[in-house]
Amino acid sequence: MREKTIAVKVGNAIIGGGAPVLVQSMTTTSPKDVEGSVKQIVELAKAGCELVRITVPTQADAEKLQEIMEKVRAVGVQIPISADIHYQPRAAFEALKWVEKVRINPGNFAKEEFAPFVREAKRMGKAIRIGVNHGSLSAKILAEYGNTPLGMVESGLEFLNICEAEDFDQIIFSLKASHPKSMVEANRLMVERLKAGGHKLYPFHLGVTEAGEGEDGRIKSAVGIGALLIDGIGDTIRVSLTEDPVNEVPVAFALLQAAGLRRTKAEFISCPGCGRTLFDLQSVTAEVKQRFSHLKHLSIAVMGCIVNGPGEMAGADFGYVGAAAGKVTLYYGMEPVRKNIPQSEALDALENLIKERGRWSA
Ligand code: SF4
Numbered sequence: 001m002r003e004k005t006i007a008v009k010v011g012n013a014i015i016g017g018g019a020p021v022l023v024q025s026m027t028t029t030s031p032k033d034v035e036g037s038v039k040q041i042v043e044l045a046k047a048g049c050e051l052v053r054i055t056v057p058t059q060a061d062a063e064k065l066q067e068i069m070e071k072v073r074a075v076g077v078q079i080p081i082s083a084d085i086h087y088q089p090r091a092a093f094e095a096l097k098w099v100e101k102v103r104i105n106p107g108n109f110a111k112e113e114f115a116p117f118v119r120e121a122k123r124m125g126k127a128i129r130i131g132v133n134h135g136s137l138s139a140k141i142l143a144e145y146g147n148t149p150l151g152m153v154e155s156g157l158e159f160l161n162i163c164e165a166e167d168f169d170q171i172i173f174s175l176k177a178s179h180p181k182s183m184v185e186a187n188r189l190m191v192e193r194l195k196a197g198g199h200k201l202y203p204f205h206l207g208v209t210e211a212g213e214g215e216d217g218r219i220k221s222a223v224g225i226g227a228l229l230i231d232g233i234g235d236t237i238r239v240s241l242t243e244d245p246v247n248e249v250p251v252a253f254a255l256l257q258a259a260g261l262r263r264t265k266a267e268f269i270s271c272p273g274c275g276r277t278l279f280d281l282q283s284v285t286a287e288v289k290q291r292f293s294h295l296k297h298l299s300i301a302v303m304g305c306i307v308n309g310p311g312e313m314a315g316a317d318f319g320y321v322g323a324a325a326g327k328v329t330l331y332y333g334m335e336p337v338r339k340n341i342p343q344s345e346a347l348d349a350l351e352n353l354i355k356e357r358g359r360w361s362a
Pocket residue numbers: 271272273274275276277278303304305306307308309312
């Protein structure tokens with residue numbers, strides 16, 4: 001069960017409040033490169049990204065946000081935009097004028113500037129992310145709690161108290177670390193503390209920072225983000241990869257699908273193959289995926305043999321199961337409905353079967 005967080009409005013999107021877990025990413029451009037930033041935002045939106053964050057290092061960068069926003073909206077892209085601020089309260093105030101959400105880092109945002117900033121966000125109807133990073137806690141927090149998940153939580157709560165004193169609740173939390181374990185612990189602890197302290201349950205943004213690239217980056221993100229999603233924690237996610245940010249989007253959707261939270265393609269189940277396998281499992285699985293991926297309401301199993309395959313199809317809607325050398329049996333649920341058909345005809349037969357049962361869509 002997902003935690004019942006409150007809804008936070010970010011432009012035309014809702015984060016929390018039971019809304020689908022939102023996929024976000026971040027540009028790698030400088031805001032001073034207006035054209036490059038606009039191009040990347042549009043590319044991310046086209047790839048399915050649902051919120052884009054832009055790093056805003058200085059006041060001069062923040063001033064460029066107006067032009068970036070105008071250009072993005074001028075090409076019909078309505079994706080919400082967030083600005084990422086470290087150290088620069090002035091840039092944060094400037095960013096509030098243009099983007100729908102501003103992320104500040106309690107580890108480096110002057111605390112005395114935060115109440116006026118919250119008042120301004122409230123007046124303008126914008127959202128704030130209190131984005132705590134394991135690597136950048138304030139000296140005071142470090143002295144008191146060390147560089148620990150508890151320190152991260154205390155850092156976030158300190159800034160939350162300021163928001164609550166201003167009666168402002170359009171807040172999203174993030175507690176990120178480059179170690180999945182620390183990040184998981186910090187988020188779990190924050191949920192506990194919010195509940196125990198009688199606070200509202202604000203939405204959570206999940207991410208593993210500096211996760212890396214390639215398989216390593218994907219696995220680290222899957223472990224950290226995935227563990228929390230399975231707990232029911234998380235309303236928006238960012239998979240950080242040291243790659244083109246567009247690559248983050250399909251990974252995020254795959255992760256959400258694996259956690260049973262969003263469905264963007266058919267669910268495929270296939271066995272690893274063994275000595276009993278009766279066909280080239282890898283190539284058949286690849287063909288099945290290619291042909292039926294768009295049927296996102298279905299789960300389809302490809303199993304190497306009839307001995308264990310049918311029992312292990314995990315409740316798939318349709319099954320493609322090796323029956324004998326060169327022969328395939330197709331299943332509808334647990335029922336074998338086309339027996340011993342030649343493998344060369346099996347894919348067409350599977351498509352026909354899906355259509356006959358009224359489960360096809362174009
Ligand atoms: S389903 Fe059959 S072929 Fe596949 S791993 Fe199990 S026993 Fe082997």
